[in-house]
Amino acid sequence: MSENTYEVRDLRRDYVGRTVLSLPSLTVREGERLALVGPSGAGKSTLLRLLNFLEPPTAGSIRFRGQEVPIGMAPIELRRQVTTVFQRPVLLDADVTTNVCYGLRLRGLRRDAQVRVLLERVGLGPLMRSPARRLSAGEMQRVALARALLVEPRVLLLDEPTANLDPYNVGLIEEIVGEHCRQHGTTVILVTHNIFQAKRLAERTGLMLSGEIVELGVTKDFFESPRDPRTAAFLRGDIVG
Amino acid sequence: MDDFWTSLVQALRLIVSGDPILRGIILLSLQVSGGALAITVALGIPIGAVLGLRRVFGRGLITALLYTGMGLPPVVVGLAVYMLLSRSGPMGSLHWLFTPSAMIFAQTIIAFPLVAGLTMTAVRSVDPDLRLQARALGATSIQEAWAVLREARLGVVAAIVAAFGAVISEVGAVMLVGGNIAGKTRVLTTAIMLETRQGEFELALALGVILLALSFAANLAMLSLQGRSRE
Numbered sequence A: 001m002s003e004n005t006y007e008v009r010d011l012r013r014d015y016v017g018r019t020v021l022s023l024p025s026l027t028v029r030e031g032e033r034l035a036l037v038g039p040s041g042a043g044k045s046t047l048l049r050l051l052n053f054l055e056p057p058t059a060g061s062i063r064f065r066g067q068e069v070p071i072g073m074a075p076i077e078l079r080r081q082v083t084t085v086f087q088r089p090v091l092l093d094a095d096v097t098t099n100v101c102y103g104l105r106l107r108g109l110r111r112d113a114q115v116r117v118l119l120e121r122v123g124l125g126p127l128m129r130s131p132a133r134r135l136s137a138g139e140m141q142r143v144a145l146a147r148a149l150l151v152e153p154r155v156l157l158l159d160e161p162t163a164n165l166d167p168y169n170v171g172l173i174e175e176i177v178g179e180h181c182r183q184h185g186t187t188v189i190l191v192t193h194n195i196f197q198a199k200r201l202a203e204r205t206g207l208m209l210s211g212e213i214v215e216l217g218v219t220k221d222f223f224e225s226p227r228d229p230r231t232a233a234f235l236r237g238d239i240v241g
Numbered sequence B: 001m002d003d004f005w006t007s008l009v010q011a012l013r014l015i016v017s018g019d020p021i022l023r024g025i026i027l028l029s030l031q032v033s034g035g036a037l038a039i040t041v042a043l044g045i046p047i048g049a050v051l052g053l054r055r056v057f058g059r060g061l062i063t064a065l066l067y068t069g070m071g072l073p074p075v076v077v078g079l080a081v082y083m084l085l086s087r088s089g090p091m092g093s094l095h096w097l098f099t100p101s102a103m104i105f106a107q108t109i110i111a112f113p114l115v116a117g118l119t120m121t122a123v124r125s126v127d128p129d130l131r132l133q134a135r136a137l138g139a140t141s142i143q144e145a146w147a148v149l150r151e152a153r154l155g156v157v158a159a160i161v162a163a164f165g166a167v168i169s170e171v172g173a174v175m176l177v178g179g180n181i182a183g184k185t186r187v188l189t190t191a192i193m194l195e196t197r198q199g200e201f202e203l204a205l206a207l208g209v210i211l212l213a214l215s216f217a218a219n220l221a222m223l224s225l226q227g228r229s230r231e
Helices: A044-051 A096-100 A102-106 A112-121 A137-150 A167-184 A195-201 A217-222 A231-238 B004-018 B020-053 B059-069 B074-085 B100-124 B128-134 B141-151 B153-169 B173-180 B188-197 B201-230
Strands: A004-014 A018-029 A032-037 A061-066 A083-084 A155-159 A187-192 A205-208 A212-220
Touching: A004 A137, A004 B141, A004 B173, A018 A044, A018 A137, A018 A212, A018 B141, A032 A195, A032 A212, A044 A083, A044 A187, A044 B004, A061 A187, A061 A212, A083 A137, A096 A102, A096 A137, A102 A187, A102 A231, A112 A137, A137 A167, A155 A167, A155 B153, A167 A195, A187 A195, A187 B173, A205 A217, A205 A231, A212 A231, A212 B153, B004 B201, B020 B059, B020 B100, B020 B141, B020 B153, B020 B188, B059 B100, B074 B100, B074 B173, B100 B153, B128 B141, B153 B188, B153 B201, B188 B201
Parallel strands: A032 A187, A032 A205, A083 A155, A155 A187
Antiparallel strands: A004 A018, A004 A061, A205 A212
């Protein structure tokens, strides 16, 4: 088995004739926690959709765990190794347990004991029979996170998972993600506006601007001694783009 | 008001007496409208779902046609089906005219735009990000479509209720293609028409009460199903 989760080459994504993502190369190692920061419209979410095989690239290639992914729709067994927690949790019109088990149900699996443990861990044990859409924003995001973790993905993609959440929920979600991924060796790619979150969670951090990764390095170096002046400007809070 | 209560009493008396002619009429009404509804649901829900989920060629035109079809006058449908099934018509060889099959055929045409159109609208109103989320969790295209359809279930049940209401209460089409033949194609609506013409208002009103009660019971059953799926 390859030591790399992703090997991306000359990846490009165009929308209506406009290139929104252009990535000459990107390698993500197995079990690595990578953060991508950058302003809105930098192509971060587009990259996550391509890495979750939710849409095909316009050009270029993605090797996933040593296997070349065919352009177009990736095989289901490959797609099921990756999942995304989006900024806005989209839940089914059903109770918490049904929502949390949705990914498992798609795979024809049942893990009742694990569901209970996970629901307790994310602080939703007492709400397991509550209608999911009546929960608070933080609780809904925890349902979405539990649903993603329950399928034990090889790769967890987090697209601004804690935007607009209170500090308690941010802390809890970061703690659960960190703990789960250490235990299971899951590869995590986090997209965030919150540079402090990147600092807390990621081993490597990259800055994306206008569809390109302008700098990618070890998190400590990225924050303490950025090589690119645009990274330094972004970290200072200046407008870059 | 007195007439109404008298009719209500007569309706109850008719039901309790177990009159075989009335029983035949009620059974045929349910058979024809139920049959039409079953065919419509089998065809209309998948077609409505596909139209709601996919960007098919000519979707705008199809939508306009379906919405127009929702207001089709039953008597016009009856006329068209009559011409299709008449001996010289393109489907004359089926020998369906003045049979329950012709009535089911006509009522299916009336109900189809309602079920397909309202299902399409219900599916389109589901959060578009749900599909992306389902796919991100590993759903196949069929599982993805099913997730959307499940979320649209309240609208789909409303479509079925509307279609049942339309077919059980229509008279124009069944009269034209069924012919209101006693013991063969007479249903509640055509029987009401006949009794009214003959001046038997009490009996006509009694049949009307039975029709309303049937419609009410069917809708209540579907709405309770809707309520249960919501829980």
